[in-house]
Amino acid sequence: MSDIERPRYIPVxxxxxxxxxxxxxxxxxxxxVGDPFNVIRLFNEKEVxxxxxxxxxxxxxxxxIDHGFVAELAGECFMPLAYGGGLRDVRQCAPLVRNGVExxxxxxxxxNPALIGALAGVYGSSSVVACxxxxxxxxxxxxxxxxxxxxxxxxxxxxxxxxxxEVIIQSIERDGARTGMDLAMIGTVxxxxxxxxxxxxxxxxxxxxAEAIDAGAAAAASGSTFSFIGRLxxxxxTYPEDLTDKTGGAP
Amino acid sequence: xxxxxxYGVGNIASLVNMFGHLGFDAVPTDDAAAIARADHLVLPGxxxxxxxxxxxxxxxxxAPLHDAAARGAHMLGVCLGMQLLGRSSEEGKLPGLGxxxxxxxxxxxxxxxxxxxxxxxxxxxMLEKPRMSPLLDNATRPERFYFVHSYHMICxxxxxxxxxxxxxxxxxxxAVSRDTLHGVQFHPEKSHRHGMSLLEAFARL
Numbered sequence: 001m002s003d004i005e006r007p008r009y010i011p012v013x014x015x016x017x018x019x020x021x022x023x024x025x026x027x028x029x030x031x032x033v034g035d036p037f038n039v040i041r042l043f044n045e046k047e048v049x050x051x052x053x054x055x056x057x058x059x060x061x062x063x064x065i066d067h068g069f070v071a072e073l074a075g076e077c078f079m080p081l082a083y084g085g086g087l088r089d090v091r092q093c094a095p096l097v098r099n100g101v102e103x104x105x106x107x108x109x110x111x112n113p114a115l116i117g118a119l120a121g122v123y124g125s126s127s128v129v130a131c132x133x134x135x136x137x138x139x140x141x142x143x144x145x146x147x148x149x150x151x152x153x154x155x156x157x158x159x160x161x162x163x164x165x166e167v168i169i170q171s172i173e174r175d176g177a178r179t180g181m182d183l184a185m186i187g188t189v190x191x192x193x194x195x196x197x198x199x200x201x202x203x204x205x206x207x208x209x210a211e212a213i214d215a216g217a218a219a220a221a222s223g224s225t226f227s228f229i230g231r232l233x234x235x236x237x238t239y240p241e242d243l244t245d246k247t248g249g250a251p
Numbered sequence: 252x253x254x255x256x257x258y259g260v261g262n263i264a265s266l267v268n269m270f271g272h273l274g275f276d277a278v279p280t281d282d283a284a285a286i287a288r289a290d291h292l293v294l295p296g297x298x299x300x301x302x303x304x305x306x307x308x309x310x311x312x313x314a315p316l317h318d319a320a321a322r323g324a325h326m327l328g329v330c331l332g333m334q335l336l337g338r339s340s341e342e343g344k345l346p347g348l349g350x351x352x353x354x355x356x357x358x359x360x361x362x363x364x365x366x367x368x369x370x371x372x373x374x375x376x377m378l379e380k381p382r383m384s385p386l387l388d389n390a391t392r393p394e395r396f397y398f399v400h401s402y403h404m405i406c407x408x409x410x411x412x413x414x415x416x417x418x419x420x421x422x423x424x425x426a427v428s429r430d431t432l433h434g435v436q437f438h439p440e441k442s443h444r445h446g447m448s449l450l451e452a453f454a455r456l
Contacts, residue, residue, distance in 0.1 A: 008374045047443040049375055050397070075268050080397050080441045100264040102297065102399065102441070124298040124331075126371035126399045165371045165401075194360060196369040218369055 008049045008219035009209055009240065011226040012200060013039060015085065017057040019069065023223045024056070025176030027133075027144040033227050033235055040076045043226075046239035048079050052105065052168075052221060054131075055085025059108055060143055062086075067095040074100035082129055090118040097123065105129045105168065108141040110155060111148055113162035120163030128166070129198075130159035134185070135172040144172045153189055160195055167193055168221065171201035178204025178224045183215040190216030204228075206240055253277040253454060254289040256316070258306045261295030261332065265440040266450075273447055275454040287315035291454065292324050296331030300355070300402075301343035303331055313348065320350050325431045325456045327386075333427065333434030334404055342402050350432055352407040353424075358400070362419025371401040376416040376425075376437070384413035384428040386435075386452045394445040396437035398425070403436060431456075 013036065016022050021039055022030040033039065036053075043051060053073060058065065065086055074081055083096060084105025093104055104123070109115045110130040119128045133140050134152035141148060148155055156167045169189050171182040181202040190197040196218030203209050209220035229236040255266055257279035270277035277293070286292060294316070296303050307313050320326060328336045337347045340355035347355075358370045375395045380387050387394070398416075403423050406412050414426025414435070425436035433453065439446030 044443075071264065074264060077265075078269060078272070078441065078443050078446070080399070080438065094259075097261070097297070098263055100262055100268065102262055102265075102438075122298060122302065124371075124401070126373060126401060127297060166373060194367075194370065196371070196373050218374065 007210065007213040009206070010050045010052050010198065010219055010221035011043055011048055011239065012052045012054065012221045012223045014223060015053060015055045015057075017061055017063070022056075023176060023227055027172050027175055029176075031233065031235075034237070036073060037076060039237055040073060042237045043239060044076060044078055048239050050080040050082065050219070051077060052082040052084070054083075054105060056143060058086025060145070065092055065096070067099060070096060070101065071099035084129070084131060088115065090115065090122060093119060093123060103127050103129050103166070105131050106159075106164070107131050107133070107143075110159050110164075111141060113158065116159055116162035116164050120165070125163050125165030125195075128164045129168060130156060130164035130166070131168040131170060132156045132159070133170045133172050140172060152185065153192055156189055156193060160193055164195065166196050166198060168198040168200050174202030176224055177202050178228070180204075180208045181212045181215075181220070183211055186212050186217050187215040190218070253291040253293060254285060255279045255293045255295060256286060256312065257281045258303070258310050258312060260303045260306050261297050261329075262438075262440065263295060265438075266293055266295060266329070269440045269447060269450055270454065273451050273454065275451075281310050281312065283311050283315040286312060287318040289319055289324055291456070292316070292319055292326045294326065294328045294332035294335060296329065296335060297399075298331060299342060300331065300334060300340040300347070301345045303335060304343070304345040304347065307335075316348055317350070320432060323431050325453065326350075326433065327453050328434035329440070330400065330436060330438060333436050334402060336427070336432060336434050337404055340402060351411060351427055351429055351434065353404045353411065353427065355402045355404050357402055358423070359419060359421070362421070364420055366419065368419045371399060372418060373399050376418075378414045378416065378426070379422070380414055381412055382410070384426070385456060386428065386433055386449050387414060387426065394448070396435075396439065396442045396445055398437045400436055404434070
């Protein structure tokens, strides 16, 4: 990845059913982080590499994507935007694209090769991100509730074979732990897949994200790193400085 | 007024948003007459090459785009829209618009040093500028842009190349300019102030 001059650091924003931003621990306990529009505006000012917004209740509750709301969110984004949560049909994506979402993040849909293939056929593989959540060596869907019986690598490979252009590999156990990422798993998956791998889960500081990049990830994503500061997890939206602002620009 | 060619393929809202933020009117249209008459045309696009060409053809927009180019309209192809300006693509069988003498090929999966390269190429790259060009001149500091692509353009005429990135030891053409025709492989509408500066330069042409 050395030619990509700056590793991609991706804040992940979790929306709940009340359209609030929250941060979870091990896919459970939730902490309120803020109003999505305020937080997106802050990340915009900080010129983040990319944003990933996931509605973590849409899949399980089964409600429809509110395209008006997504359009408002995307309208604030002058950076790449990935959106996930409740995607089950290729027809949901035309309005998402029109409103400025360029990547679709599939959760339960990761186990649906027909859906992945249909999305890749219309929007291209690079628009389809498979999010593989795992714990104890197994990939889980539906917010960590349902065991697919597959290893994370097997599910990721199947998703890529079906047409996914990017894979998020997320440790459920490390979610919100802020102690570091699962470098062994990240390294294994990144070495085996032909597509970019995004590490997620466990980071609490930028150094953790850098470790994941060193382990082979093309990008490192985090909720906690960019939302919390200090041992007591005070909410503070932060992001590393833009390298192009430094004298001479290139790192 | 800037016309954004709206043919069902691409991130129209992001372009409209950014032009609006910069204080320019950018209006999506699939109206052949409006496109043929436009001063400033943006051709967006994501997805498959043939799908996009079929969508243009289905709306009878191929001839109007040629008319606009022949009249000297300022045209900016973005991402797949850049590739459509060329003659053909390895990704598909249909001819492109043929406005720029270039072909599009798949990104290599192995670098010159033998190392694996991810395809699609997703992420930020610093742009290298082999020559002066109208959209990229005005930036004094290094510019980074956001890329999402599996294919890239190869120009028959080296002077058409306005920007490159280094990937796996190879220079990859990611920006072209020929007279009033421009194309960028990256997404200026998703590249913060770097993209704003480019789109503003285009709007002021």
